[in-house]
Amino acid sequence: MTPNRLLALAAATACVSQVQAVGYRLPNQDPEGIARGNAFVATADNPSAIYYNPAGITQLEGQDMSLGVYLISTDVGFNNSSGGSASTQTAFQAVPQIYYTYSPADSTLSYGLGVYAPYGLGIDYGRYTPFPTAAQDAELAYMTFNPVVAWEVTPCLSVAAGLTVNYSQVRLERRIGLLPTFDEFQVEGDGWATGFNLGVLWQPAKEWSFGLNYRSPTEIDYDGRSITAPVPPFGGGTPTEASLKFPQFVTGGISYRPNDDWNFEFDLDWTDWDSVDDTTFVGTFGGNQTFPFRYESSFMYSFGATRQLGDGWFVSAGYIYSENSAPDATFTPLNPDSNLQLGSIGFGHRGEKFGWALGYHFAYNGGRTVSGNYNPTVNGEYETFNHAVNASVRFRF
16 A cells, blocks of 8 residues: 555544534543543543643653544434435544654653644535535544654643644535536645644642643645546546645643642633635536535633542543534534534553553534525534544553
């Protein structure tokens, strides 16, 4: 298998039906973090710290590796005042997560490498929907290769920086609506971008820890081909280009540990969705195709708690409130964003050489009514109820 095909396969497995109020972000990167409602930036004490807060890897000793998979089933239902309805396919989809860290003995430096998907969107309503010119199905895959270096400045303060090398694929289908018969627009392409992430972890006292995590924006320039049916262009498609922005985000957290048995944390996460504007597929057969975003920046509020049960066993629970980032005017069923309530729970075991963790969360929006959309067929009510499970194994050597 060639390197390009291998990367394409990795990105394809990273595509997930991610229907949350964080646009097309995928913030669920580890079962211990998920079980705590992703309130993990001020704790960050396992290899997934590479994503949540890379400064946290200075807390780890020797070599430490975590292998995980995130499985999600998305259920979105639509109804409008004319009696039209639609629903998404609910089969579980998988996202891989790989983290490795190395903290040499008698060194203030720690090193890490993460391979994960910080963004992803995959959703399928089928071919016949009440909003055919807005949505049929789409897949956005985004895979990040993230080497990091962390420095323990003092015993209570660590800082970190990393490079992100990002590969992405996009594919989507929708009706055009220019012909009385079925005219369909299909496009797919891929591209690369680089960025960086930063982290700070400060523990001024045994009971208190503060964390900060930042990820830079990136922009993928996609090159691919588009096809318009029932009159496809010659040669299997028209060369097509498009650019899509992936916004910067920053997360801050406070962890309180009243004793060795309990850890409580609150995180505030802000995503710069204001930077995401329209995306136009240039060079398509029959004219350019524009997909408006015009998102609004939003917050996630996360709270989590972990109880140590002894002999390495632990149990956690968490809650997230995630703000909507998609205004009614540019809302799309391909990313049915809304204000979302998420609850989570999980448990696991940390041994001297081997550990494992299992986390579960659900997401519920209570129904969102969309009106005044640029495409009137989109107007109606959207109900979301998702289930997801994340499992990982951990090796120390």
